[in-house]
Each structure stands twice: as C-alpha cells, then as structure tokens.
Amino acid sequence: MTTRAITADVPMTPRMAEDPAALVPELAEVSAALFKVTGNGSVPRSTISLVQLRAGQIVASTYLTVLHTGFLRKAKESEERITSVASWQDSPYFTGAERAALALVEAVLQPRTHGERVSDELYAQAAAHYPPTALTTLMFAIGQVGFFTPVALIAKPVPGRSFTDPWA
Numbered sequence: 001m002t003t004r005a006i007t008a009d010v011p012m013t014p015r016m017a018e019d020p021a022a023l024v025p026e027l028a029e030v031s032a033a034l035f036k037v038t039g040n041g042s043v044p045r046s047t048i049s050l051v052q053l054r055a056g057q058i059v060a061s062t063y064l065t066v067l068h069t070g071f072l073r074k075a076k077e078s079e080e081r082i083t084s085v086a087s088w089q090d091s092p093y094f095t096g097a098e099r100a101a102l103a104l105v106e107a108v109l110q111p112r113t114h115g116e117r118v119s120d121e122l123y124a125q126a127a128a129h130y131p132p133t134a135l136t137t138l139m140f141a142i143g144q145v146g147f148f149t150p151v152a153l154i155a156k157p158v159p160g161r162s163f164t165d166p167w168a
Contacts (some may be wrong), residue, residue: 016155042134055145061152066159097129
C-alpha cells in the first residue's frame with residue numbers, strides 16, 4: 001500500500017473523469033427520492049445537516065464535510081455549532097435532540113469491537129426526542145449520506161462545488 005506524503009498537493013479534479021449521474025441516469029431518481037424523504041419536515045433541516053456533516057467527518061470525506069458545512073452556513077448556523085460538530089460530546093452548542101441524532105450517526109458509522117452498534121439504550125434516547133416518523137426520517141438521513149459516501153470516496157468530486165455539478 002502506498003501513502004501520500006502529507007505535504008503532497010491534492011489535485012482539484014475528480015478522480016473519476018465521468019460524472020456518475022451521467023453514466024447511470026437512474027441515480028437522479030434515487031437521489032431525488034432521498035432528498036424528498038429527508039425533507040419531509042419531521043426533523044429540522046439543521047439537525048439533518050449536522051448529522052450529515054458528522055457522517056462526512058467520520059468517513060473522512062473532504063467533499064462531504066465541505067458540502068454539509070456549506071449547507072449549514074447557508075442556513076445561517078453559527079460557526080461555533082459548525083466547527084464543534086467533530087467534538088459535539090463536550091460542546092455546549094447542541095440540544096438534547098441534536099445530541100441524540102449525532103450519537104446515532106456515530107453508532108451507525110463507527111465499528112464496535114463488541115455489542116450492537118445501536119444499543120437499546122441509544123435507541124431509547126433517540127426515540128425520546130423523535131416520534132416514529134422523525135426517527136425514521138433521521139434513519140434515512142444517515143442512509144442518504146451513506147448512499148453518497150462511495151461517490152465521495154471513490155469518484156472524489158471536487159470539494160466546494162455544488163452537489164448537482166461537482167464534475168463541472
């Protein structure tokens with residue numbers, strides 16, 4: 001396995017020359033359906049964006065972290081909330097519901113050496129903050145970023161470009 005020196009320049013072009021959505025046009029329908037599901041209003045958009053930012057951090061995707069940071073800034077979230085997502089456990093900037101959502105995304109995306117990733121206790125904490133429709137929406141918001149993770153890590157779109165046109 002080869003590793004890149006930390007001082008190496010990172011190219012500002014996608015790894016994959018062709019836009020995956022152009023190669024497989026059916027992806028547009030799946031993507032639109034996921035955005036519709038997560039935009040049903042049962043979970044605040046800011047919470048979904050915080051969860052998806054944390055997911056991008058966990059999978060170590062610059063594209064996803066830049067994308068979701070941009071969404072949060074456009075939504076007028078404070079810099080303190082945005083920058084402390086990585087250390088949310090000891091940050092004073094999140095509500096109990098947001099903390100439950102962030103704990104849930106971490107449990108789903110980080111492997112454990114033993115036991116279930118999402119324990120009954122964690123599920124109960126999340127369910128205490130989110131009624132069934134909202135909890136289901138949150139579950140699919142985590143899945144939505146999971147759906148785009150392979151694109152971000154394999155095709156490597158250019159960070160900072162619109163999610164609808166990262167190959168421009």
